Amino acid sequence: MRVTRPVSALTAVTVVLLATGCSASPSNPRPIVADGQIRLYGSDGVMSNSFGDALKGDPGVLAGMKGTAPLTPLTEDFKRRVKQVDPAVIDFNYAGEAYDAVIVAALAAEAAHSTDAGALAKYIVAVTVGGSVCDSFKACAQQLHSTGIIRYQGVSSLRRSGFTDSGEPSTASYGTLNFGRDNHIDDAKTEFVGAGDAAGQARNPPPAVTVTGRTATPPPLKMGGLLPHTGELAGVGPPIFAGARLGVQEINDAGGVLGRPVEWLDGDDGTSPVTAAATVDRFIAAGVQVMIGAAASGISAAVLPKAVAAGRVMISPSATSDSLSTLDDKGLFFRTSPPDKLQARALADILMRDGTAKVVIVARDDEYGIGLQRGVKADLTAAGIAAANIRLVPYPGKATYDPGEQNTLFKPLATEIKRYRADAILIVGFAESAMLIRALREVGVTFKS
Secondary structure, eight states: OOOSSOHHHHHHHHHHHHHHSOSSOTTSOOOOSOTTEEEEEEOTTTOSHHHHHTTTTSTTTTTTOEEEEEOOOOOHHHHHHHHHHOTTOOOOTTHHHHHHHHHHHHHHHHHHTOOOHHHHHHHHTGGGTSSSEEOSHHHHHHHHHHHSOOEEOOSSGGGTOOBOTTSSBSEEEEEEEEBOTTSSBOGGGOEEEEEEOGGGSOOSOOOOOOOSSOOOOOOOOEEEEEEOSSSTTGGGHHHHHHHHHHHHHHHHHTTOBTTBOOEEEEEEOTTSHHHHHHHHHHHHHHTOOEEEEOSSHHHHHHHHHHHHHTTOEEEESSOOOGGGGGSOOTTOEEESSOOHHHHHHHHHHHHHHTTOOSEEEEEEESHHHHHHHHHHHHHHHHHTOOGGGEEEEEEEOOSOOOTTHIIIIIHHHHHHHHHHTOSEEEEEOSTTHHHHHHHHHHTTOEEOO
16 A cells, blocks of 8 residues: 555654544534535444445445554565465455564564474564564574574564563554545555554563574474454455465475474354354364464454463454453463554544544444444543544444345444434444445435545
8 A cells, every 4th residue: 555645754643633632623623524424434344445345336335435454554575475375365454464473473483492382472572572673584583593582573563663561562553544436445545653652562571592402393383374264354354364374485485483384274263253163173183383363353352262271372463352452361362463442543533633523433242343432432532522422333243144134233223323413424343334334325324425
């Protein structure tokens, strides 16, 4: 995606906006929509080209829709390498996070001189906050065996700073995304904003690394992709799978982990606790030490106890719920995607900059949806919008939705939203949100393009 102005300048502007909490006074908002029109916004679960493809029968319906996704300005070289793995990839959401998850796990195994999940888990945070910066598996592995301490600078949020003590990014970069008239993201309008504080990265000294006297060769490192081939997140799965497989490929091209190729096992989380649990069982039986996933927050929370009981590591590239930061994970759960408290701030900033005075936040009733819904409301009220002017509308979070639910589930919600007469709607959902948008149109809501 193309940056329309220098990242540093935009970040500075955003810091000011977030600090003040708004850019337009709710008591005297700038008018943004004509009577009867509503401006449409979305969180990361819908701000993708694959979501636009789900509405290809409604040309231009998403034109003007704005939203955010954890997104770092990716180099053209990285995007080219991802496309070589999967030429069908149409966007790069969470590809960088998946790639970094694989590289960090491999470097942790090198540091621990072990592929045992419990042993390498102790080094996952350490390899992101240590000594001299390195930016590839090959360079980092060489430096690790030379000095025993590194700071892997990745392609996602790890480019900015390392993990916190709880094993998640201390800072984040978000893309402010806009849909064009073809229902695809208009890259020319994408801007990048920073959030978080590098001072929050782990400060405890990393475990000691012994670089001499090693003789035993541990078993191969096995990684399993606990990611969505099916379910409501299947549309965003391809770039995540491609990013992870690219990481494995480049590790093996550099000689593998501890002299052996990394083994990759493909799997499906199905955006479903049942499907994900079956995949976790299969991975455990196959000896997988590190699972990359799950993709959704609720699925990650649901299957983590099973992985922890078996002593296996999980690293999610895209689970963002704040609640994951405090799970009893025995030091085995990590994520390369930032927590939603940072995305909530970025979304609230977009709404305030547009002069929003009355908003509906529609969200899946699950770990991801409700957490982000509440976070945005808190940031909007802190910015000055009255709580009475923020309507929270939840709907059941499920793995799949029947097409008939556009009328039975989403049309009643659309009618409720229309009656509220807001000037903005924020959608926190996945692929099923396409049915909500169609239902809104059916009840006579028109969107500001």
